[in-house]
Amino acid sequence: MSVSSAVPDYIVVGAGSSGCVLAAELTTDPTRTVLLIEGGGSDRSFLVDMPRGLAKLLEPGSRYVQDYDVRRGGNRGTERWMKGRVIGGSSSVNGMIYARGFPADYDRWAALGCSGWGWSDMVRHFKAIEDHELGETDERGVNGPLRVSGHPTDAAGGALCEAVIEAAAQAGTPRVADTNAAPDGGIAYQARTIWRGKR
Known part of the structure; x- marks a missing residue:
């Protein structure tokens, strides 16, 4: 769908884990149109597919992540956090551990x-x-x-x-x-x- 030729029924901002699932669920009805917006690029890379590509994906300056400083409060200084900036979001750059909680x-x-x-x-x-x-x-x-x-x-x-x-x-x-x-x-x-x- 071209943005200029039609107005989508839904706009989903962020093609991370939840955004991709939401867009997929919304499009199970073929009468709906969905515009999915992602600030990062494609996940079609052997580095994303390959589990050991994790080390390269998370390198400083990687195009697959957005890194930023987070203040921990008090006198505890800051930490460097990274979030996926790619189709799939952090699920395309994470450690692939599956833990559901108790x-x-x-x-x-x-x-x-x-x-x-x-x-x-x-x-x-x-x-x-x-x-x-x-x-x-x-x-x-x-x-x-x-x-x-x-x-x-x-x-x-x-x-x-x-x-x-x-x-x-x-x-x-x-x-x-x-x-x-x-x-x-x-x-x-x-x-x-x-x-x-x-x-």
């Missing part, structure tokens, strides 16, 4: 008055977006648009990871298959938004 956190929000944010409400939304390689359970989804995989246990550093997991188990933190499906916590290899070696 059910108790969502239930606490609901108890504080945020109706619709309890775990029983939210888990169905998580399941709807997931395509988890560990398969479907009451806590995990399949066939959604977001591919979720586990960290390969035979990767470099595997012996060190196993030692840390074993030490945590000896200290009383149970080993679990999926930290996102462990309501009481636990330790495991981190779920990731990497599929077949790509972001």
